[in-house]
Amino acid sequence: NAGVTQTPKFQVLKTGQSMTLQCAQDMNHEYMSWYRQDPGMGLRLIHYSVGAGITDQGEVPNGYNVSRSTTEDFPLRLLSAAPSQTSVYFCASSLGIIQGPGETQYFGPGTRLLVL
């Protein structure tokens, strides 16, 4: 049971480039989320999904796209990278069925992204 995995661990992009951050979980969790962590800002929700085929925007969705074609995978796409997207990105998942909003979220190890 690998939990939540994220790739890559580190990435450097030039302004305007696009890329996809990968996230996968093997716990059969319904709910998955993407957060970005910036110094002094805590974690802010980018997008989330409550099941395959269902996604919604979080607090800071601009510049990012997501899709959820399977229960296991929830990739985050940067369409045209900007320096303001330099951050650490965390993917999280939760079972979401038994306790609903009280479910524990399980976090991946993060992807550090630098946009030049």
Place this chain on the structure above:
Amino acid sequence: AQSVTQLDSQVPVFEEAPVELRCNYSSSVSVYLFWYVQYPNQGLQLLLKYLSGSTLVKGINGFEAEFNKSQTSFHLRKPSVHISDTAEYFCAVSEDSDSGYSTLTFGKGTMLLVSP
């Protein structure tokens, strides 16, 4: 809308001393409260959570937190800290929801610095 305030961005403390990390929340409905810990260069992991029932919640590594509805607080405490407790601590809240899912809102974090 829900929000979380962590009043201290940094808390320095000596080893074996007690510590309290403060968290206040704002919500118009019933809430679920969480404390997560992030060790250097790692993802977040759950310390403890309050769903309902007893207002004193015990978590891992000797931490505990008390839910105070009248003061809308959920302060984290440990009677005697170790060097290994040096980490960033995040308070988070989610709200009760008819849909069975609610997004998690994080505070900005408190860095606990334990020195010998």
